[in-house]
Amino acid sequence: MPRKAARPSRSGRDRGALDRYLHALLLLTDHGQQADTGDLAAKVGVSDAAASQMLRKLASEGFVELEPYRGAALTTNGLHRALRIVRRHRLLEVFLHRTIGFDLDEIHARALVLQPAVDELFEEKLDALLGHPTVDPHGRPIPGRNATWPKLGDAPLPSLPTGSAGVVSRILAEDSAEIEYLHRLGIAPGARLVLGGVAPFDGPVTVRIGRSDVHLGRRLAQAVYLEEDRVAARSDAKRR
Ligand SMILES: [Zn+2]
16 A cells, blocks of 8 residues: 655656656556556666656656556546646757757657756747647657647557558657667658558567568557558558
């Protein structure tokens, strides 16, 4: 059972750490699933013990709900706060990329550093300066001011039927090495591709770009979202 939490100190560093976890939880539970401690630890880059300690703290503050053996889910409060954090993060990424000229694989880490300094007024001015953008430089949606998550008509590659064709709408990987690797393969927002096949038992996902086939691990493929063409050319996809 959760211990009675002492009143947390609200230093900027504390808040930065808390925000990082909420941000990760939002991405892990984006499709209604629960996040387990291991996934969260991997996403934030900390030990399982640190992640589980932070989960208890977030639960005691009413941001997450913990279910034994199932994992954590954001409460309504937690969701609102997480959407706010992601909004600020993605606005910063637009600023860093478009205004200052940092490369796509650099902006995530830099945005994390700047984030704790962004308050409500900063957020408002940044949004206006950038012309109220709706997607970040990776093509991912920026939550609105009212903390809403725009509904998009795309889906992660492994969830689509073989032969699905369309355009990459966004890439949910935050790791710069993963993003760079995908870019080298030609997989970036706006790229056209066909889903060649999804191997069973968590096997690799085959993607056809132009005339070549590339194979992605399941976890990486999960980060690639495809907006399907209305008339999918499913018949000419080779079955594997
Ligand atoms: Zn980012």
